[in-house]
Amino acid sequence: MGARALLEVLRSWPESARGEVPQDVDALVHAAARHGLAGFVQHAVGRSEWALGEAVRTQLRREALAQAARGMRVKALLLRSLDALASVGVVPVLLKGYGLALRLYPEPLQRATTDVDLLVVDAEVAAASRALVGLGLRPLGEKEAAHAREHEHHLTFTGAAGMVELHFRALVGYGQALEARVLLAQAEEAVLEGRRVRYLRAEDELVYLALHASNHLLQRLAWLFDLKLLVLAHPGLDWGRVVEVARGTAFPHLAWYALEAARRLMGAPVPEAVLAALAPPLWQRRMAAHFFSAERLLGTELMLHKPTWVAAKLLLAPRLLPMARYTVRRLREDGLTALRVR
Template identity: 25%
Template sequence: MRYFDFSSFKAEEKFVLLCAFPQKNAQEIDFIRTLVLEIQDWDYVLKLASIHGITSLLWHNIKQNYKDIVSQDIRQRFRSYWQGNVIYAFKMSQELCKILQLLQQHSIQAIPLKGPVLAELYYGNMALREYCDLDILVPEAEVLDAKKILVSCGYEETIPISKGKNVYLKASHHFKLCHPSHKISVELHWKLLENFMYQDFSNGLLYKNTIQQEFSGHKVCCLSPEDTLVYLCLHGSKHFWQKILWLVDIAMIVQSRQDWDWEKILQNASKTGTLRRMLVALFLVQRLWEIPVSLLCRLKMAQDKSLSALAKQICQHFFVPFRTKDLVFFNVQSRERILDKGIYLKGKLFTGISPEDMQFAGQNSENPWYYFFIRILRLMLCYSKKFLGTIQRKILI
């Protein structure tokens, strides 16, 4: 706590931020106990916890350390949420195992991302980490077959993509599907992220590095800890770290082992232009929750003078909504190579095609330039409406 300035946060916000990490020492517990006594709006605490996906983590800490100073009514609200999440986590893990087995029967190697497997491996408890869907990675050559298999099991695409599949496969990275009766959503990936988010990523190398892990009585193929760390750093950066949960993931992974080869990890990150995005995440978890990081990491942090400003941007928007331009500026600044900044802007503004773009375009062509033009048109219409709405509100005021 001595590393981070909490002065601008309300007591409720400090409590949410500090209690998000499940492991506390005696000094931290004493500090948080003083915060609990200052909290006046527990509805706000519960709202923030829900937004950031950490209600279960807060309940874990309350139950362990603060149940004597938190009212019974508030404890019951947290407990009820926890019990619901336990049931939901079991349901999701069962569905994930079913899907993985089904894909394996069709000789499709599938890798679960985030979700219940991440919770089991790095939190030690599936119900501690919250998630709203199942993310599964399959080889690009087999993703359409995998989607057909899920559709045969009752899943439906949230935005059906019929024509223009080849364009979409090149420009995007996942299909979104939902089971209407089971109320379960699946993101079926053939790439971890869009090309403009990570240009030097190799699916072949990723599969080569996979490890076998025990999960719910089954052997599942998982990303290596190193690849998991890189992926989650890039994923969090892509979304401006809008959920505290994603930083907790980084903290739990980093402290899950002592034998990290940081020299190799940082060298690879430097080669692929992902070093700054990784260092920002490590910088934050060290200062928020005092997660130990290696001397080499600390030296790299000291060499990059932009980290403090980037971390400040993230923290300023933990409890205040950010604008699209804030996200874009952050993603540009968090890239250390000028070429990567340009590629990101090009992809974000022009070449990164979303399902919404495909739907808006009517999927009438296999020509990528058709969809690029449609994307620009859709974004112009979208943001012009927002701009006009802002002007209208100011006039009414």
């Protein structure tokens, strides 16, 4: 029941969790850390009626501080990356991560982030790549980069300072791609610590975050909580545009999976009419209820079982044939990689 208490904290927000202290509070702390929300849970529990024991409060504080330390490291790399891209005239869209937490959470380091995600137009990829390499980050090899440009949505740059994912598509998943042109055209200018940045328009960002969460089978509850916070932060959200944007992608089912789960588990105020407009066939809704139950998501069950993960991807795919082709290609690539490792 302690892990279930995490859902109670997230569902109650922005009100405080009430009632008796959960019996297995260690499970609450573990679940909060697993789902990237230790810092937020520490904040929320501090406002609640729950009186946790000293040992549990110490454990939660330790997890929150560790998460914040990782977040500060990512933030430092983000700021360096923005400076480097600005030097070549590139102002990226910030996806997820610190930029999202800064706008939605009481404190940005309350949400875990592990890397920097930047979205640029295709014509800016070469200049942005050189700028990131100038920071001492290591790019993909020539063959890997060519493969990523054809089949994936980002190039990866890694180094002692961390990892930057330079996105040139919004998303590739379930064997299909979401190009970035329309989203970038509507992106809005902003400033982050004196640096020019851009963010997706609220309706576009909601769809993007929902697609991203479903592409990863909702295995981090922070992704669903992000959706709730984004909706709460924009009471004037144009839901008609949300439906239009989601339907304009190859992934309307994916938007439904995440928005439905955010409403059911987090209490996100997503209108029923929006879910009805995006709903997949009844059999896929039943599959989603099976794979995305509270218990399975709390335990990140799909992440821990690769065969079940593959089955879920196939069964929940908006279109089976592209997903089947994608699965075969990935299995073949994974097999070749395993052989090279041996």
